[in-house]
Amino acid sequence: MSFDVAALRACFPSLAGGTAHFDGPGGTQVPSAVAEAVAATLTSPISNRGSVTAAERFADETVLAARSALADLLGADPGGIVVGRSATALTFDLARTLAAGWGPGDEVVVTRLDHDANVRPWVLAAEAAGATVRWVPFDPATGELTADDVAGVLSERTRLVAVTGASNLIGTRPPVTAIAALVHTAGALLAVDGVHLTAHAPVDVRSLGADFYTCSPYKFLGPHCGVLAADPALLGTLRPGKLLPSTDAVPERFEQGTLPYELLAGTTAAVDFLAALAPDPGSRRDRLVAAMTAVEEHEDRLRERLEAGLAELSGVRLWSRAAHRTPTLLLTFDGRDAADAYRFLADRGVNAPAGSFYAIEASRWLGLGDTGGLRVGLAPYSDAGDVDRLLTALREWLAG
Template sequence: MTYDVAAVRAQFPALRSGTAHFDGPGGTQVPVPVARAVADTLTSSIANRGRTTAAERLADDTVTAARAAVADLLAADPGGIVFGRSATQLTFDLARTLAAGWGPADEVVVSRLDHDANVRPWVIAAEAVGATVRWIAFDPTTGELTADDVAEVLTPRTRLVAVTGASNLIGTRPPIAAIAALVHDAGALLAVDGVHLTAHAPVDVAALGADFFTCSPYKFLGPHCGVLAAAPALLDALRPAKLLPSSDAVPERFELGTLPYELLAGTTAAVEFLAGLSPVDGNRRERLVAAMIALEDHEDGLREHLEAGLRELPGVRSWSRAAHRTPTLLLTLDGHDAADAYRFLADRGVNAPAGSFYALEPSRWLGLGDAGGLRVGLAPYSDRDDVERLLAGLREFLAER
């Protein structure tokens, strides 16, 4: 079935500026229903959660609705959906909590492919208790991280493995389900950074085998906040630091302070917007799966067109080579600074930023240092005209220099 990108684009006021946005991996633009949900919640009669006043009930219902919406998006249990300021904050909190049960005899595994938000929290927590940190390598030539790469660093002492669901730098999608089987056979837990993956493909946390799964609504058309998904029973076994009078219930015991109700309302609206892209009817989970499949097909088609155009440009090198990946390309240009290309394109209304985007480990592993390259990310509102404008801008940049 066709994906009506023109109808999608009409819902994004930011696109009226004429800018071609390839900066979605750092945060997508927001459709009207999401902005309206945030504004309506901020201007409603609202209070701290409760069931006595109408204002309390609105707050409580907003939280409950957001947990249900994200649970449908991730095929997770709403009782295990934790909200926080960001995926980074949630991962730091989780790492500190888990590390309370680790010691010098234990090992924690992180990967060279990950965003630092799924590396440094675990490294810092391990070092604080004297646990050993082991590293999963990936093939810099192909960009692939395999289950065999993980198996090489697992031992009977492994307590947790942290790996990305999709690289925010080069798009690689490791075989998470196969990795999870190995990790669980070793008696360890698996923490998956799903921030980049969730924006581009259907997610089923249980099918992936992730014990902990983080994502960020602002990467899938929503507002700025973070999500941690886990089985309620697993969360119930953990004792995070919290205020004495705050709830000890799960998932509330992991949420510090009053939740941002307006952002949770926006998150629900973002999930509903994605479900509305479905070409078929069904319950919300069914519509979300169909919508993400349609979106994935749309983005992959654009990516293939973009890659064909890039191959015609002299000196342009793509580091996004894995067989299974998101529509996110990291480019370098022989003899040119990616930051110069970024500024050149920006002057022409094409936003494709340069850098390593907090993915220091993969950038360094690829031999690109901390500078990284030019990152081109496709989003639900990307269209063929955007791609042609990017290619034309790069062609002009290369010709003038």
């Protein structure tokens, strides 16, 4: 399918200000349809979920619609879609719940590539249970994390492996399906942080082999909340802490307190917005796969344009080199501070932040300490003009 980025950009009021946004990995801009869905829900008669009043039924329909939309986006079962405050909060809750069955001699595997939200919850839960933490390295020269790297730390004592679907710092996409096969052969569970991946490529949780998959709608044009996808049968075996009168049904038993109905409506609108990028008839799932495939191709074309331009600039080091990666680039500069580049670009209407972005283990493993570098992230609404503005501004800064 063709990808009309000009028509897409017209749907985003924030882009009218003229800023070139390369800060999507930290949270994308939002189309009008999402904001309108949030506002409409907030101003409609609504109550706690139920079946007696119209307000109760509206709340219930809003929740079920969001579960259905997210299931279509992720290739998951709507009965296994859990909504929470953030992917980080959901992972902490999941880690504490699973750790109740761990003890001395058990092992939990985390990687040096991951965002800390898929590291620290598991490390802290393992330590509290007396379990051992095993670390998977990645190649700092290429950014690659392989299935063999994971295989090297697995054992019959492994209970869970946590791995990213894509690095939010350097874009690396590990071979999750191959890793899942190894993990399951070892008799362990696999938790995949899909926060960064979901924004840039079609996702099929079942094909990936993820037992648990987290993502965040605000990274794919939606509002701020978190999502956990899993097999409902697996969720049914887990017993999280909950309030006594709250339901024990799955997935509600994992959702503490009243859900943010307006954010769920915005999430459904974001998924529908993405699906509408594919004009062909078919199920919403089919249209989402086609749309996200087109997004991936569009972003890859821009990434190649950006990388070609960066190669012409002296004193710039590109750390994003994995063969399979998202359009998220990490840059450092010979003898110059990335934070200075961040401020210089901002003054010229180009948003590309500097830091390690909670991927603290990855930044340290690369030898960048806690400082990281300048992160340049492309999004569906990025265009060639944005890329050229960034390159021009960087050239000006480097010449200064």
